[in-house]
Amino acid sequence: MKSSSPAPSSFSVALVALACALGAPSASLAQTAPKAPEPSTLQANAEMAKTLPFANRQDFEDAMHGFVGTVPDALVPGSGARPVWNMKPYDFLKAEAPADTVNPSLWRQAQLNAIHGLFKVTDRVYQVRGFDLANMTIVEGDSSLIVIDPLLAAETARAALELYYQHRPRKPVGTVIYTHGHADHFGGVKGVIDEADVKAGRVQVLAPSGFMETAVAENILAGNAMSRRSQYQFGTLLPPGPRGQVDTGLGKALARGTMSLIAPTSTIDKPTEERTIDGVQFVFRLVPGSEAPSEMLMYLPQFRVLNMAEDVTHNMHNLYTIRGAEVRDGNLWSKYIDEARVAFGGKAEVLIAQHHWPTFGQDRIVDLLKKQRDMYKFINDQSLRLLNQGYTAADIAETLRMPASLEQEWSARGYYGTLRHNAKAVYQKYLGWYDANPANLNPLPPVAYAKKTVEYMGGADAVLARAREDFRKGEFRWVASAMSQVVYADPANRAARELGADALEQMGYQSEAGTWRSAYLVGAMELRNGVPKIAAGNSANADSLKAVSNDLFFDFLGVRLNAARAEGRKMAINWNFTDSNQQFVLTLENSALTHIAGRQPDADATVTLSRATLDAITLKETSFPAAVLAGKVKIDGDRTKLAELMSMLDTFDPMFPVVEPRAQPKNQ
Structure with missing residues (x-):
């Protein structure tokens, strides 16, 4: 998460900047509304609906298991007219049949992520879900509450705790536990505890070793770029709707509130560490370098609850995140899951995570752990096998397919990460950006390359004429690529911008991944309407700066x-x-x-x-x-x-162009 000043700017802090209100778009281009799905998109989505076991409703049963109560629309008011959180705009997901502009598999995931409220996991363990991107887990100690991951914003965290208090005894929060250093898991901390109580020793804050460093340091140096790219990943510039933002895959959306941070008073430093907190036994297990540089899982023996943090969720996660970050190690991630299976799989009766819904029963828990373990191991090993045969990252992404035994598993579907970009991540981790073809070692830069390409193809008019034919055939990937070349050669070519936007939009309507859908639709919006003129979100605040x-x-x-x-x-x-x-x-x-x-x-x-x-x-x-x-x-x-x-110091433009060229930097 990024800022133009030397402030925290990792994924953690950037979420806050992304949760800013959408202002007036650029007036440089006429405003164009989203368009209807093409026949080929309707056909693609209809075919997708035939390939997966939609009759299996187990996830919906699990997501509603233990429901205690909620508030209408999970509404969390803000300081102004715009709420910090509101599920009302997602009422369109109540329709049983998917909209024709949404991949039916993503529609199902979006419906699951729209379920909100307080849920009883088991005696003394509760979760608030659907009040932010992540979940808040509440464990009832003997005399106080233990809050695990207090969401992204103080306002949503406060509302989640108040919802709990509406149904359970009003014990004070005595402990906050951060599972890892992404902001949707710590940013709401001041909504549930007061820093003065922490300083006075009345409340403790527990985190994995290295939390404070990694909470702000992951990609801080590339912060401004990551923040802008995150607008594409999370779709924060899109209005909710069947032709707009539907879901992130990992959760509904980002809260628009106030991020806070209180430093841990204690850290878990050993690979496995046991602690008793207000009468509740915890077995902590560090998993650094999995989904986050600093992360930990935990098992609660008294309640037979295994919390897998963000290492096992109900989707394929990212080995590479399209907002940009260091590549994650799929082999290591797989090993951590298997170690948790061996240590706790035969004991746990409930598996929870800090996103999505629980899994109940030992057999189902072990099955989920095995399949998640094998998913990351498969991606890692098969990508390595193919790159060792000389295939490039693009080759591997195009040809690799999940085994049938995993392809039919909802929890292995690519709603957040995808097989295509995760396979490329493995290639990047081991071989980097260069595919060993000398022609690609020092190619022309994008604008010069685009101009020569369009010239070779007979000029912009000829390219557009051919591309329109290909669009009618449903060849949207190629059309988007070809129009990108024309736009880079001539950003003022309105016809190319419109056709490129149309192609990206259809790809978005077909995407199973919430992240890919958002990226395509934001790209289409900016091709049509220009870069929105919005106030840059400031990701720095007094709390987050303490960690720098x-x-x-x-x-x-x-x-x-x-x-x-x-x-x-x-x-x-x-x-x-x-x-x-x-x-x-x-x-x-x-x-x-x-x-x-x-x-x-x-x-x-x-x-x-x-x-x-x-x-x-x-x-x-x-x-x-x-x-x-x-x-x-x-x-x-x-x-x-x-x-x-x-x-001599630059100030970075937080809303730099993405789908069109910006002024080229001078040679330095």
């Missing part, structure tokens, strides 16, 4: 350095942090900004300040000059050097 180390702060300054502006300049600046007693030397040389712990006697300047002051400057609550005047920053030496450095 001084070292990471300086790393991000280096990313923002504009090399052309820095050409030929040299400087060294000492930084003294009064609260932590940390010292760093920041050096500019050869258009690179580096830093190292310590102090340089002959530095050009020395900046002395507290981390709190630096955070206030980052949040634009003050500035360096204002902080100097207020006595909060002291600069010894050449004061102009700090201003000179700041003038």
Whole structure:
């Protein structure tokens, strides 16, 4: 999750920025509404409906098992007219038959994710589902509540807890447990506990080892790009509806509330660790590098409940997420699941996760664990087998098919991750971007490549004429690709934009993955209407900044350095942090900004300040000059050097173009 300032910008924090209100779209292009499905889309969706066991309603029974109650539409009001959370716009999913613009398999998943309320998992274990992207799990201790993963926003977390209190005794929350460092699992923490109670020792916060670092550090350096790409993955720019956003696959959508963060008071550091919390026994098991860099599973022996966090959900998850992130290790992920099966599969009576609905009964739990284990192992091993035979990532994605025994399993369907992009992830993990064909080692950049391609194909008019014929045949993948070339060669070509949008839209209507559907439909919207002019969501806040180390702060300054502006300049600046007693030397040389712990006697300047002051400057609550005047920053030496450095830093555009070219960067 990203920001143009040196603020937390991993998946965790970016979810908040993505949950901003959609403003007025660009007026540069005429507004075009979504279109109807083409005959080939109707046929494709009808054929899909014949291939899967829709008569199997077990998931719907499990999703309603233990239902206690809810509030109408799971409505969570916001500070203004727009609610933080509201399931009312998804009433269209109450129709039994899928809309003709939605893949019937995704429609089924979307219906399941639309179920909301408080559910009793077993005695003393409850879940609130359908009030945010993730679930909140509540365990009743002897005298207090143990809350596992307090959702994305403080408002939805507070509403979820209040729903629980409407039906259960009003015990105080004594413990919060974070399963991992993605924001939909910690961002609502201040909706269920007060930080003052944590500091006073009345409430504890527990997390896996490395939580604070990974909660903000995963891809922080690529933050601005990931935040923009996440708008495509989650469909945050799309209105809910049969021709718009339907589901993410992992949950309904992102809450639009306030993200918070309270640092853990204790961490789980051993691979397996047992603790008793207010009379409840927990067996924690670390699974780092699976779905998140820092993650843990847990088993509750008294209640025979196995919580698989986000490692086993009712869909295929991502080895690569299309918002962009480091590739995950399918082989390792599979091993973690199997280790949990061996350790707890013969004991657990209920399996829950922090998304989706529970699975009941030992036999069904073991079956689910085996199939999820084998799914990730299959993708990893078969992709490796094919790449070792010389096939490229595109070859593998096009030809690899799940075995029949898994293809019919709802929990192995690609609603969030997909087999196609996960297979490419394995290729990327082991071989990277290059397919070994020298023709692809140094190809022309996109705009130049597009112009030559269109020229070779006889010009834009000729390409459009052929593409319209292919569109009528239902060859949407090719049409989208061809029109992308025309748009990159000439972004003002309205006919190419419209036809490309039409092709992307039909692909979205056919997509089983909620993520792919959203990406296609956002792309179609922006081809037709331009990049929306919305206020950039600010992913930084006082809570999240606490998790950014001084070292990471300086790393991000280096990313923002504009090399052309820095050409030929040299400087060294000492930084003294009064609260932590940390010292760093920041050096500019050869258009690179580096830093190292310590102090340089002959530095050009020395900046002395507290981390709190630096955070206030980052949040634009003050500035360096204002902080100097207020006595909060002291600069010894050449004061102009700090201003000179700041003038060389780029500010990133959070709404850069995606489906059309932007101004090309100059050679540096």
